[in-house]
Every structure is written in structure tokens, then in C-alpha cells.
Amino acid sequence: MGKPWGGTVRRRFTILYAGGFLGSGTVLLALIYLMSGTRVTTLAPEGIPGQVPEQVPAGRSDLASAEQRIRDLGRQLSEVHAQQNHRLLVGSLIALAVMAGVSLLLGRILADRVLRPLRLITAATRRISAENLYQRLAVAGPVDEVKELADTVDGLLERLEVSFVAQRRFVGNASHELRTPLATMRASLDVAVAKPEPAAQTVALAGRLRAELDRVDHLLDGFLVLARAQHGTLADRTPVSLGELARRALTARTADIAAKALTVDDEVRANVRTEGSEALLFRMVENMVDNAIVHNQESGWVRISTEHTATEARLVVETGGRIFDQDQVDRLTQPFERLGTDRTGPEGSSGLGLSIVAAIVAAHDGRLALQARPEGGLRVVAALPSAARSDGVAP
Structure with missing residues (x-):
């Protein structure tokens, strides 16, 4: 849930402005109340408004009667003065309560006005x-703190743009430049093996070198895909069936599945669709399937399923095996991270598989979840925004 007033700074400004208004109003009302507290200490009968002075007859009784009347009038005036003070106090408290509400409203309006450029x-x-x-x-206006902040952000964006462009160019150029010597090495190996009656050691060495060259080439290809997924644009967005991609990936790895005697539980459906780059999404599915096969045990099992909700299309790949630590599993989306202490990994593994999957999922505004199964093995879920079917009906 969001904050009740939209943010801490806004709340602070509101309280600050309201406190200033309310404090000023309190002081003003207190001064008015104190100044209105002047009391009348002397009173003559003829000084009473609306009263006609009475003639005091001669004699002591008449004088005592007049003094008593003056005291009665003074007491009445004191009571009236006390009532007026009470009404003034009540009125001041009511005015203070009203001013408190008005101060909060004005404080919020002023805080909104002050923070509006920052929100933009x-x-x-x-x-x-x-x-x-x-x-x-490109914030316009007078040169103040807000414009300085906007100009600083613009300078940061400019440096980031230059850095991203340089990174893409470097990855692309380095990968393509490295492929040239790799091709030369393969050609040299082929020439050495093609000679009449090559030595057995030469043939064995050529086989090992060719396998390592293939691994380096696979690694370079992974770098290119990772760079495109992380920093590239998805101009080739199109509706894609995750079920069809999963079946293609399984078909391509039939020999590897048979070599490990794996049992595959296929629960994919073709109507689970998303929208994005078909080439990148197929690489995502391939890597998830490859990870389930390469890092599986002999005679193990793999379960692949697709499911959808109103907003998401999901591909779920589960495997059995040994029990993993969830903290280690959470790091598998980082490049070259593997379960266990072996840095070389299984044959043909570049250590970029799940990091590429994570980058492709993020590029398609999706989410990737890796979970260590309590009974052993791994569960990988790629959840992507759902897309409508080709017949126009929502999945």
C-alpha cells in the first residue's frame, strides 16, 4: 500500500506549513484575548451607559442605599465582563480549530506546488x-535548485547512453573479431588431420582442440545474445506460442535425452502465447530445456508444462535430483554461476544459460522464479505477459 499522503517529503512540507500557520494564529488569538482582559476598576453611576443618574436624598440611609446600588451595578458589570471573556475564549478555540483545518489544507496545497516540479x-x-x-x-524555467537537479540527471543520462552504446559496440565487435581466429584455428586443424596418414596423437589433439573451439564459439554466441537481451531493442515483436517453442526445443535435444535415459513429462499447450522476439524467446526455452537435461542425473526425469492466467503466460520446467540450497539457486541467474564448486561445469556448459534466460525474460517485461524443490531438483518458471490468440480470443 502507498503512503497516505503520497510521500515523506510531502508530509513533512504539509506539517511544516500547517505548523507555521497554526502557530501564528495561536499567537494572534492569545494576544487578542490578553488585550481584551482589561478590567474597570472605578465606576461612577453616571458612567453607566443607558442609566439615568438618580438624585441621592440627604441622610445616612439614602447614602447607604446609593452605595449598595453602586456595588450591585459593579457586580453585574463584573459578571457581564466574565461572560464576555468566556465567549471570547470559546470563540477563540473554535477559530483555532477551524484554522488548524485550514492550515492543513493550505499546507498540503503549498507542498503540492513546491513538489510538483520534482514529481514531473x-x-x-x-x-x-x-x-x-x-x-x-529538458526542464525549462529559472535557474534554481530544481533545474540544477534536472540538468544533473540529463548529464547522467548522456553518460549512460554513451556507456551503453560503447558496451554494445565492444561486445559485438569483440565477438565477431574473435570468430575470425577461431575459424582459422579450425581450418588449421582440418588441414593437419587431412594429411596422409596423420599421427594418432595429432588426431586426438585435433579432436580435443575442436571441442574447446566449439565451446568458445558457443560462449561468444551466448555473450551476443546476453548483450542483445540486456541492452537491445525488441523491434521484432510478434505473438509466439510457448508450447510450440518447447516442443521444438525438446525435439532438438532428443538424442541427449535418450543418452541420459531421461523420462520427459510433456504437458505443454500450444494456446499459451506471449508477445515478443521469437528468436530470443526460443533461445530462452532452449536454455531452460538444456539446463534441465545437462544438469540432470542419469535415468532422471524432466517435467515441462505451460499454463496461463488472465495476464501471464508461463513456462515451467522441473527436474528431479539432489537437494539444493535455495541461496545457491538464487544466484544462478548471474553469469558463470553454477551449483556446487565446479567452475568448469558439465561438458558444453558456458555458465550463461540461466543468466541469458533472466535477461530475455526481463527484456519482455516478465519475471523468472527459481525454486529448489524440497524433495530434490529444481523448478524454473518463466512468466511473461499474455497475448491474444491468433483467432482474436484471449487465452
Whole structure:
């Protein structure tokens, strides 16, 4: 749940402004109340408004009667003065309560006005991602603290754009440049093996080197896919069936499945669809299937299923095996992270499989969940935004 007033700074400004208004109002009302407390200490009968002075007859009784009357009038005036003070106090408290509400309202209005440029900067910054780093805030107005902040953010975006472009260029150029010497090495190996009656050691060495060259080539290909998924744009978005991609991946790995005598439980459905780059999504599914096969035990099992909700299309790949620690499993989306202490990994493994899966899922605004099964093995769930079927009916 969000904060009741939208943010801590907004709440602080509101309380600050309201406290200032309320404090000023309290002091003003207190001064008015104190100044209105002047009491009349002397009173003559002729000084009473609306009263006609009476003639005091001669004699002591008449004088005592007049003094008593003056005391009665003074007491009445004191009571009236006390009532007026009470009404003034009540009125002041009511005015103070009203002013408290008005102060909160004015404080919130002023806080909104002060923070409005910051909210605009925040909203514009959130809309900028790796795909549109060329955009700038370009805040207009007087040179103040807010404009300095916006200009600083624009400078940061410019440096990030240069860095991202340089990174993409470096990864692409390095991968392509490294493929040239790799191709030369393969050609040299083929020439050495093609000679008449090559030595057995030469043939064995060529086989080992060719396997390592294939592994390096696979690693370079993984770097390219990872760079594209993390920093590239998805211009080739199209509706894609996760079920069809899963069946294609299983068909391509039939020999590897048979070599390990794995039991595959296929529960995929073709109507579970998402929208995105078909090439990247197929690589995602391939890596999930490869991870389930390569890191499985002999005569183990693999369960692949697809499911959908109103908003998500999910691909679930489960395997059996030994019990893993969830803390280790959570790190598998990082490049070159593997379960256990073996840094070389199984044959043909580049250590980029699940990190590529995570990058592709993130590029498609999805989420990846890795869970160590309590009874052993791993459960991998790729949840992507759902797409409508080709017949226009929602899945």
C-alpha cells in the first residue's frame, strides 16, 4: 500500500506549513484575548451607559442605599465582563480549530506546488530506460535548485547512453573479431588431420582442440545474445506460442535425452502465447530445456508444462535430483554461476544459460522464479505477459 499522503517529503512540507500557520494564529488569538482582559476598576453611576443618574436624598440611609446600588451595578458589570471573556475564549478555540483545518489544507496545497516540479522529473525519469536513453528531461524555467537537479540527471543520462552504446559496440565487435581466429584455428586443424596418414596423437589433439573451439564459439554466441537481451531493442515483436517453442526445443535435444535415459513429462499447450522476439524467446526455452537435461542425473526425469492466467503466460520446467540450497539457486541467474564448486561445469556448459534466460525474460517485461524443490531438483518458471490468440480470443 502507498503512503497516505503520497510521500515523506510531502508530509513533512504539509506539517511544516500547517505548523507555521497554526502557530501564528495561536499567537494572534492569545494576544487578542490578553488585550481584551482589561478590567474597570472605578465606576461612577453616571458612567453607566443607558442609566439615568438618580438624585441621592440627604441622610445616612439614602447614602447607604446609593452605595449598595453602586456595588450591585459593579457586580453585574463584573459578571457581564466574565461572560464576555468566556465567549471570547470559546470563540477563540473554535477559530483555532477551524484554522488548524485550514492550515492543513493550505499546507498540503503549498507542498503540492513546491513538489510538483520534482514529481514531473521523477515521472519523466521513470519513462526513460535502456531503449530510450536518448531522451532528456529538458526542464525549462529559472535557474534554481530544481533545474540544477534536472540538468544533473540529463548529464547522467548522456553518460549512460554513451556507456551503453560503447558496451554494445565492444561486445559485438569483440565477438565477431574473435570468430575470425577461431575459424582459422579450425581450418588449421582440418588441414593437419587431412594429411596422409596423420599421427594418432595429432588426431586426438585435433579432436580435443575442436571441442574447446566449439565451446568458445558457443560462449561468444551466448555473450551476443546476453548483450542483445540486456541492452537491445525488441523491434521484432510478434505473438509466439510457448508450447510450440518447447516442443521444438525438446525435439532438438532428443538424442541427449535418450543418452541420459531421461523420462520427459510433456504437458505443454500450444494456446499459451506471449508477445515478443521469437528468436530470443526460443533461445530462452532452449536454455531452460538444456539446463534441465545437462544438469540432470542419469535415468532422471524432466517435467515441462505451460499454463496461463488472465495476464501471464508461463513456462515451467522441473527436474528431479539432489537437494539444493535455495541461496545457491538464487544466484544462478548471474553469469558463470553454477551449483556446487565446479567452475568448469558439465561438458558444453558456458555458465550463461540461466543468466541469458533472466535477461530475455526481463527484456519482455516478465519475471523468472527459481525454486529448489524440497524433495530434490529444481523448478524454473518463466512468466511473461499474455497475448491474444491468433483467432482474436484471449487465452
